[in-house]
Structure formats: C-alpha cells, structure tokens
Amino acid sequence: MIRFLLRRFVTMAVTLLIISALVFFIIKLPPGDFLSNQIAELRAQGESASIAKAEFLIMQYGLDKPAWQQYLVWLGVMPGPNGFSGLLQGDWGWSFEYDKPVVDVIGDALWLTLLVNLAVVIFIHVISIPIAIYSATRQYSIGDYVATFIGYIGLATPSFLLALILLYYVNRWFGVSIGGLYDAQYAGEPWTWAKTQSLLSHLLVPTVVIGLGGTAAMIRRMRANLLDELGKQYYVTAKAKGLGPTKALLKYPFRMSLNPFIADIGNLLPHLVSGSVLVSLVLSLPTVGPILLSALKSQDQFLAGFILMFVAVLTVVGMLISDLLLAGLDPRIRMGGGR
Numbered sequence: 001m002i003r004f005l006l007r008r009f010v011t012m013a014v015t016l017l018i019i020s021a022l023v024f025f026i027i028k029l030p031p032g033d034f035l036s037n038q039i040a041e042l043r044a045q046g047e048s049a050s051i052a053k054a055e056f057l058i059m060q061y062g063l064d065k066p067a068w069q070q071y072l073v074w075l076g077v078m079p080g081p082n083g084f085s086g087l088l089q090g091d092w093g094w095s096f097e098y099d100k101p102v103v104d105v106i107g108d109a110l111w112l113t114l115l116v117n118l119a120v121v122i123f124i125h126v127i128s129i130p131i132a133i134y135s136a137t138r139q140y141s142i143g144d145y146v147a148t149f150i151g152y153i154g155l156a157t158p159s160f161l162l163a164l165i166l167l168y169y170v171n172r173w174f175g176v177s178i179g180g181l182y183d184a185q186y187a188g189e190p191w192t193w194a195k196t197q198s199l200l201s202h203l204l205v206p207t208v209v210i211g212l213g214g215t216a217a218m219i220r221r222m223r224a225n226l227l228d229e230l231g232k233q234y235y236v237t238a239k240a241k242g243l244g245p246t247k248a249l250l251k252y253p254f255r256m257s258l259n260p261f262i263a264d265i266g267n268l269l270p271h272l273v274s275g276s277v278l279v280s281l282v283l284s285l286p287t288v289g290p291i292l293l294s295a296l297k298s299q300d301q302f303l304a305g306f307i308l309m310f311v312a313v314l315t316v317v318g319m320l321i322s323d324l325l326l327a328g329l330d331p332r333i334r335m336g337g338g339r
Contacts, residue, residue: 012316024074027299028067030299034299035057036058039054076091095295095302108286109291113289119207123208133226148220152216155213155217157213159276163209163282178202205283210276210279235252259329262325262329265318266316266320270312292304
C-alpha cells in the first residue's frame with residue numbers, strides 16, 4: 001500500500017504539473033490580458049496615474065516577460081520580481097480585476113464551495129441509494145414506476161430552470177428570498193452562531209437544485225446495476241444456502257453495484273464546481289463558479305489559473321480516494337493490484 005501511495009503521489013504531481021502548463025498557456029492564448037486592455041482604455045481616457053499603477057503591476061508580476069518565464073514564475077520554480085513567490089510557495093498572485101490578492105478575492109468562497117459540494121454528494125447518495133434498492137428489488141411495482149418517473153423528470157429538468165422556479169414560487173407563496181447562502185445582513189460580517197444557522201438554513205435549496213440531476217442519474221444506474229447483479233448465480237446460491245435476503249443483498253450485489261459510482265468520485269467533485277456555475281449565478285451563491293466565469297471573461301489570469309488548478313486538485317484527489325475505496329470494497333481489485 002505504501003508503494004502504491006508513493007507511485008500515485010508521483011503520478012498526481014506530474015499530472016498537476018502538466019495541467020498547470022495547459023491552464024496557463026490556454027489562458028494566455030487570447031491576445032492581450034486584463035492589464036493590457038485596461039492600459040489601452042486608460043490611455044484613451046488620459047488617466048496617467050492609473051496607467052502608472054497598471055504598468056507597475058505588469059513589471060511586478062513579470063507580465064512583460066516571455067510566456068514560459070511567466071509560467072515558471074507563476075508556478076514558483078523561478079524567483080519572481082518584487083517578492084512574488086508563486087503557487088508552490090503559497091502565493092496565489094494578484095487579481096487585477098478586483099485589485100487585491102487572489103487569496104482575498106477567493107476568501108470564504110473556497111470553503112463554501114467545498115461545503116456545498118460535500119452537502120450535494122451526501123444528498124445524492126443518501127437519497128438515491130435507498131430508492132434504487134427499493135426500485136430494483138420491487139421491479140415493475142407502483143413504487144418502481146414512481147421512482148422511474150421522478151428520475152426522468154430530474155434528468156430532463158435543467159438545474160438553473162429549477163432554481164428560477166423555486167426562487168419565484170417560494171418568494172410568491174412565503175415571501176422568503178432563498179438566494180445566497182446566508183441572509184443579507186451577515187454579508188461581510190465575521191462568522192457567528194447566528195450566521196452559521198443562516199448558512200445551514202439556506203444550504204437546503206442549492207443542495208437540492210444542484211443534486212437533483214445527479215440523484216436521478218444515480219437512481220437509474222444503481223437500479224440497472226442491481227438488477228444485473230440480482231440475476232447472477234452467486235446471489236441465487238447465497239439465498240439457497242439460507243442467507244437472509246437483506247444480508248445477501250447488501251453483502252454481495254449491492255457492494256458490486258457500487259463500483260461504478262465509487263470510480264466516478266474523481267469526476268463528480270470537479271463537475272459539481274464547473275457544472276453549477278449557472279445555478280450559482282441564479283441563486284447568488286458566493287462560490288468560486290461565478291468568480292471563475294468573471295475571471296475568464298476579463299482574462300484575469302492569476303485568479304482564473306488558481307481556480308482551475310483548484311478544480312484539477314479536486315479531480316486527482318477524488319481519483320485517489322475512489323481507487324482506495326475500490327480496493328477496500330472489491331477484493332478482486334485489491335488482490336489483482338500486484339499483477
């Protein structure tokens with residue numbers, strides 16, 4: 001296991017290095033950048049003080065250097081001008097659009113994004129697994145048809161549309177605004193118990209909206225996998241030898257049907273960040289999705305680059321977690337790893 005983890009850590013480091021290069025150079029592909037465009041506008045307006053500040057930032061972060069040198073400085077393997085140390089040393093850079101360090105722009109949005117993602121993952125699994133088990137063990141029953149119908153509705157309804165519907169009707173029927181992750185009076189305030197309670201009360205709606213499509217898809221896939229496993233000989237033999245139906249179901253077919261979902265953990269975590277941008281915009285969620293969209297539109301390279309690297313880290317960490325869980329869940333994977 002130690003050798004396996006060491007190999008995976010080396011692979012993860014190389015993967016992230018390649019992703020960082022792709023992210024940086026793709027962001028640099030469009031002509032110009034935020035500061036260059038801003039300088040052009042300020043020169044047209046004749047504001048010399050703002051032009052001087054923008055030109056100072058260009059020199060401070062080495063944006064007048066070749067692209068490969070800018071990348072090495074941003075990564076942190078080459079010393080940057082004026083004390084800029086790079087990602088590997090914990091310096092995330094400067095957001096030109098917000099005119100402050102990236103760490104201040106991200107602020108609470110980073111851990112709030114992780115909190116929303118964690119809530120959505122828990123919601124998807126807690127809701128979909130029991131429904132899928134019921135639907136598979138009672139095939140063609142009324143409950144199975146109801147679960148199938150709800151699953152189709154969940155798959156067919158865009159998340160942003162559901163968010164708009166909830167915003168309208170909850171406000172119309174109850175006079176309550178469900179936008180954001182806490183009440184407006186707590187914006188910019190330090191975290192207190194009252195603000196935490198407001199956060200928890202507002203977390204339900206985005207969790208349901210973002211997780212509905214994933215829940216519907218997981219119900220359909222889990223039901224299909226379980227039906228396939230329930231027809232296999234090992235399950236019939238286990239019941240014939242006197243093993244109780246519930247124990248036989250959970251010990252064998254259920255475990256085997258979980259494999260595809262555990263393998264998808266690495267894709268699920270970044271998808272919740274990138275796939276919920278529209279929902280975050282509709283519900284005014286203070287997560288990194290809207291910040292990333294704004295940074296890409298304005299070519300704010302340090303801010304966009306850090307968020308994309310954050311998504312990449314979620315991907316490789318999720319892949320490692322899924323591999324470890326698969327090895328613990330399925331002895332065939334664990335025993336066959338050495339070969």
